[in-house]
Amino acid sequence: MDDAAPAPPVRRSARVRAPELAGKGGWLNTGGARHTLAGLRGRVVLLDFWTFACINCLHVVDELRELEERHRDTLVVIGVHSPKFPHExxxxxxxxxxxxxxxxxxxxxxxxxxxxxxxAVKAWPTLVVVDPEGYVVAxxxxxxxxxxxxxxxxxxxxEHAAKGTLRRGGLPYAPxxxxxxxxxxxGKVLRLPSGTFLVTDTTRHQVVELAEDGETALRRFGSGERGLVDGPPGRARFQEPQxxxxxxxxxxxxxxxVNHALRRLDPESGEVTTLAGTGSPWRPGDPTDGPAxxxxxxxxxxxxxxRDRVWIAMAGIHQLWSYDPAAGMVVREAGTGGEQLVDGPAKEALFAQPSGLAVTPEGLWVADPESSALRLLDTDGQVRTAVGAGLFAFGYQDGPAAEALLQxxxxxxxxxxxxxxxxxTYNNALRRxxxxxxxxxxLATDLREPSGAVVVGEDVVVVESARHRLTRLRLPQEVLGGPREAERPVTEVAVGPLRLDVVFTPxxxxxxxxxxxxxxxxxxxxxxxxxxxxGEGAGSDLSRALGTDPAVxxxxxxxxxxxxxxxxxxxxLHPACHVHxxxxxxPVxxxxxxxxRLVLELPEPSGADGAGRASGQTPYPSP
Incomplete structure (x- = not known):
């Protein structure tokens, strides 16, 4: 939850009429129907105010599944999607x-x-119960x-069955x-020593092995049904693995x-076993250290x-944990459990839904999405923020890290x-x-919700989650040890108006x-x-009028x-897609x-020098 602590339910003594439902985005899962509270009289209505970036909101979506099933004849759940981020x-x-x-x-x-x-909602998630007569009761x-x-x-x-005001019959569900x-x-991607890729096929509750082309499915691990079941590939079950x-x-x-667990997958046999977790989510008061x-x-x-352990981005409680396979123990390593952006000693620091991890000699890097931040747990046990300023500091801006913005x-x-x-992810971009x-x-734009990546030689393979595919990008030469700006010839350009044209011919x-x-x-x-x-900034036209300042x-x-x-x-039917x-x-x-006038060619002619050769893309066929 983003901006309020959990509060006890309020059972209203006064009869307050529930405001009617309104939203310019329209309805989903209704087959085109538009619902009103007036049209739902006679049923108990539960409004779930949520936003899809919020991990607590996603927990509630899962908590409601059995409740909806048990009361499907009398209870109508309606999600009211209420965004925090522009992308949402x-x-x-x-x-x-x-x-x-x-x-x-x-x-x-x-x-x-x-x-x-x-x-008058103030926090994500918020649940409102409306009785069969259309009054807010909790x-x-x-x-x-x-x-x-x-x-x-x-x-x-x-109560309402006795009054004769209860109407039975669920709503049609039309996804x-x-x-x-x-x-x-x-969700995420891993390259195996064999050169193939493992990808978490999150919505289908599977792990998929793809060939080196990043497109051909070789094997699937998991039956495709929700559950926490160990066993061979066709019997094992996952829930939204990442x-x-x-x-x-x-x-x-x-x-x-969603199983709140760590699983072990043997790539040779395909056997799946459970390493840590009980299948139930952590609740306040539960231990954070102990047998896995x-x-x-x-x-x-x-x-x-x-450091000889599996480190875990525990998004649900805003912490970093570790699992020691030798000892069979899990330990809280960083984060108090509060949701905020606060640096300091590891166990005193605060994170905001940590969701991505990477290791360099400097330490453990953390993608901290709710604070739109990049954090570092260094080798001395201190948490430092590299990029990001807080829960509501987000956008798209390159430049010095203190001024840069992520989403x-x-x-x-x-x-x-x-x-x-x-x-x-929510800027649909790969940043560096x-x-x-x-x-x-x-590094790249026009991706759709990138959520993970892996380096393969001179390329980086990116999970485009909302395009349901992997995309291969050539890394810039400077990242691979190519010439720096200082080594390149300086171009003398006009003072004031300067025309930039990027020429592209498919x-x-x-x-x-x-x-x-x-x-x-x-x-x-x-x-x-x-x-x-x-002339600075982004646009869709490959020609741009620039202005230069000679004083610089x-x-x-x-x-x-x-x-x-x-x-x-x-x-x-499904042509291959290419991003050039x-x-x-x-240096100018x-x-x-x-x-x-500056004229640049996309893609560059063969034989161009390193000053212009930055990156390209190898196509993966579209689904």
């Missing part, structure tokens, strides 16, 4: 989340918080209230038909998120191997030069943080892919920023161009009589 206000992202988390009741998309404000904040809500629902059923894709909302880590013995640890099979976990989201990053990956690739310079830059057999909007994107920035008096002297012009293309053969991307870091000096 996008209807397509809400629709994805409803499918991703198997929300099995009607959902009102309320991007402007209209219904939230009418009910409000709950936080998670863990389902037993009390069920007692109240049972009481209301009996959209999902696309036939190889993966469905994948993180993966390779153990020294060749086995793989799976963060089985006795201690409850809370939504483990990612795992990694560090709900879910993954972090160590790069060959010691910098970090950050899956900036360089500890040596303290700078944040953009390769033979391809055409621009405009299915998801503009097919091209151009991002321009400068170091120092004052080098450009105008020499600087570096950074240009990132992306163009999406797909195979043009009309006979192919280049990044240029061009504004002088009188300098060039008034």
């Amino acid at each position: 206000a996008e209807h397509a992202a809400v629709a994805d989340a409803v499918e991703r988390y198997a929300v099995a009741h009607p959902v009102l998309d309320d991007p402007e918080l209209t219904t939230w404000n009418q009910y 409000t709950y904040s936080g998670e863990g209230h389902v037993p009390e809500i069920e007692r109240l629902v049972t009481e209301l059923e009996a 959209p038909e999902p696309e036939p894709t190889v993966l469905r909302f994948p 993180g993966l880590a390779l153990l020294p013995d060749g086995a793989v640890v799976v963060a089985d998120t 099979w006795d201690v409850r976990l809370s939504s483990p989201w990612d795992v990694t191997w560090w 709900h990053p879910l993954g972090v990956t160590a790069l060959p030069d010691g910098s970090l690739a950050v899956c900036d 943080y360089d500890p040596a310079t303290g700078e944040v830059t953009t 390769p033979p057999g391809q055409k621009l892919d405009t299915r998801d909007g503009p097919a091209t994107r151009l991002l321009v920035s400068a170091s120092p920023p004052a080098l450009l008096s105008s 002297g020499q600087g570096v012009l950074r240009v990132v161009a992306t163009a999406a293309a797909c195979d043009a053969d009309p006979a192919v 991307r280049r990044e240029w870091r061009l 000096r504004p002088v009188e009589g300098g060039a008034d």
Whole structure:
């Protein structure tokens, strides 16, 4: 929950009429129907105010499943999606989340918080019970209230049955038909020593082994049904698994998120066993240290191997834990359990839903999404924030880390030069943080909810969760040890107006892919920023009018161009998708009589030098 402590339910003595439901985003899971409280008279209605980034909200979605089933004839649950982040206000992202988390009741998309404000809601999640006559009878904040809500629902059923005001009959549930894709909302990726990939197929409750092409499914581990069951691949069950880590013995640890457990997967036999967790979520008062099979976990989201232990991003209680396979013990390593961005000694620090882990010689890096931050647990046991300023400091901005902004990053990956690739999930981008310079830059844009990545040679393979696929990007030359800006020739450009043109011609057999909007994107920035008096920022046009300031002297012009293309053969049902991307870091000096036009080619001609060769992409076929 983001901004309030759990509060006890309020059983209202005064009869307060429940405000009607309203939201400009419309309805999901209803087959096009629009529900009103007036039309639901006679049923008990439970309004669940949630947002899909909030781990406590996701806990409540899971808690409600059995309650809905037991009272399906008298209780109507309606999710009221009330966004915190800008990305959560996008209807397509809400629709994805409803499918991703198997929300099995009607959902009102309320991007402007209209219904939230009418009910004076102050925290995520909040649950409101409305009786069969349309009056609010109880409000709950936080998670863990389902037993009390069920007692109240049972009481209301009996009361209104006696009064003759209870109407039976559930609402039709009409989810959209999902696309036939190889993966469905994948979470994290791991490369096996064999060169194949393991991917958590989160919505299908499986772990999938993909061939080296990143597309062909070789094996599936898990039956595809929800549950906590050990055994061979076809019998084992997971629930929305996420993180993966390779153990020294060749086995793989799976963060089985909704089962609140760690599982062991043997890649050779496919056998699945449980390492830690009871299958029930941690609750206040439960121990955080002890035998792995006795201690409850809370939504483990990612795992990694560090210091001879498995480290766990315990998203559900905002902490880092570790699991010692030799001793069979789990231990709280960092975080008090409060949700905030606070640095300091590990066990006094505060995190906000840690969800991604990576190891470098400096320590353990943490993607901390609810604070839109990148954190470090260093080798001295201190937690430091590299990027991020708090729970409500988010956006999209490159530059010095103190000024840079992320939006709900879910993954972090160590790069060959010691910098970090950050899956900036709600900005649909892959960002880079360089500890040596303290700078944040953009590696790739126009991804869809990237959630994890792994380095393979000169490439980084990214999980595009909302595109249900892996995408391979060529890493910039500087990340691979290529020439730095200082080693490149300086281009003298005109003072004042300067025209930038990026020329892109789709390769033979391809055409621009405009299915998801503009097919091209151009991002321009400068170091120092004052080098450009105008023209910085992002846009879809590959031509840009810039303005330069001669008072700055020499600087570096950074240009990132992306163009999406797909195979043009009309006979192919699912054509292969290609993202052509280049990044240029061009040392420039504004002088009188300098060039008034810069022309860059995407993709670059063969034989171009390292000053322009930044990155490209190897296509993986679309689902």
